[in-house]
Amino acid sequence: MRYYDQETKTIDMASYLSTLQAADPGSVIVLHNCAHNPTGLDPTPRQWKEIGAIMKRRSLFPLFDAAYLGFNSGDFDKDEFAIRYFIHELGMESAVCLSFAENMGLYGERVGCLILAAATEEIAVNSQSVLESLQRSEISNPPAYGARVAERVLADEGLRWSWFEDIRTMSRRMQSMRKSLYKNLVANLEKLKTEYHIYMAENSRISIAGLNPANVEYVAQSIAAVLNQEE
Numbered sequence: 001m002r003y004y005d006q007e008t009k010t011i012d013m014a015s016y017l018s019t020l021q022a023a024d025p026g027s028v029i030v031l032h033n034c035a036h037n038p039t040g041l042d043p044t045p046r047q048w049k050e051i052g053a054i055m056k057r058r059s060l061f062p063l064f065d066a067a068y069l070g071f072n073s074g075d076f077d078k079d080e081f082a083i084r085y086f087i088h089e090l091g092m093e094s095a096v097c098l099s100f101a102e103n104m105g106l107y108g109e110r111v112g113c114l115i116l117a118a119a120t121e122e123i124a125v126n127s128q129s130v131l132e133s134l135q136r137s138e139i140s141n142p143p144a145y146g147a148r149v150a151e152r153v154l155a156d157e158g159l160r161w162s163w164f165e166d167i168r169t170m171s172r173r174m175q176s177m178r179k180s181l182y183k184n185l186v187a188n189l190e191k192l193k194t195e196y197h198i199y200m201a202e203n204s205r206i207s208i209a210g211l212n213p214a215n216v217e218y219v220a221q222s223i224a225a226v227l228n229q230e231e
Contacts, residue, residue, distance in 0.1 A: 004039045004208075011041050017054060025059040033064045034079040035072040040206035042072075048082045052090050062086050064096045071103040072205055074171030076164065087117045100150045103167055109146025174205055 001019035005012040023029065031051075036042050043051060055062060064083050070076040086092045099112035114131065118124035153159045211219060 003036075004041065011039075011043060011047070013043075013047060013050070017050060020051065020054045020058065020060065023058060023060055026061065028061045028063050029055060030063050030065060031082065033066050033069075033082045035068040035206050037206050039208055043082070045081055045085075048085060052082075052086050052092070055086075056090050056092055062092060062094045064094065066096050067099045068102055068205060069098070070164065070167040071171060074168040074175075076167075091119075093117055093119050093123075100146070104150055104153065104163070106146045106149060109143065109149075111146035111150050171205075178207065 002012045002015040020029070032042070034042050054060075064086075066080070066083065069079045072079050083094070083096055087094050094117045096115040096117075097112065098115055099110075101107045101110055101112065104111065116124070116127050116131070118127055153163050
C-alpha cells in the first residue's frame with residue numbers, strides 16, 4: 001500500500017482503500033488515529049468513514065496507535081474522532097494502544113495502556129485473561145510511578161481540565177513555530193527562484209521536509225551557524 005502520494009502531497013486513498021479491500025477477513029489493521037508517522041497526513045472524517053465502512057464490511061480488526069491524543073491538534077475530541085467513530089458509530093470491536101508519554105510529559109516513564117472494546121462481556125473477560133497472561137510473561141510488573149501520575153491527573157476533574165489546557169497551549173505553540181518556519185522557508189525559496197517545494201501538514205506535529213540526502217548536512221550546518229551567532 002502506498003499511503004503518501006509524492007506528487008499531490010496527499011494521502012493516496014485509492015491505494016489505501018484497495019489494500020483494505022484485498023485484505024483477508026480477520027486481518028489486524030494498524031491505524032494512526034492522528035499525527036500519522038512519518039507523513040503527518042491524517043484522514044479527514046469523511047475519509048475515516050470510507051475506511052471504516054470497508055473494514056467493517058471486510059471484518060477487519062482495527063488496532064489504533066494513539067500516541068498523541070490531544071497533543072496533535074490541541075483538541076482531544078478531534079484527535080480521537082476515528083476511535084470513537086469505529087467503536088460507537090460502527091460498533092466494531094477495536095483495540096487502542098494509548099500512550100501518555102508525550103501528552104503528559106512522561107516520555108521516560110513510557111506510560112500507556114491497551115484498551116479493548118469487545119462485543120460481549122464474555123469476550124471481554126476472556127480477552128482480559130489472555131492479556132494478563134501476556135503481560136506477566138513479557139514484562140511482569142512495569143514501573144508504577146508514571147502510571148500513578150497519569151491516574152491522578154485523569155481521576156481529578158480539576159487536574160484533568162488543567163491538563164487539557166496545557167495540551168492546547170503546547171499544541172498551539174508548536175503549530176505557531178512550524179507555520180512560522182514554513183512561511184519563511186517558502187518566502188526565501190521564492191527569492192531564490194528555486195523549484196524546490198516544502199510540504200508541511202497544517203494540523204500535525206509531524207511533517208515531511210522533503211530534504212534529499214545532499215541537503216541534510218548543509219541544513220544542519222546552517223542551523224548550527226545561527227545557534228552559534230546567538231551565543
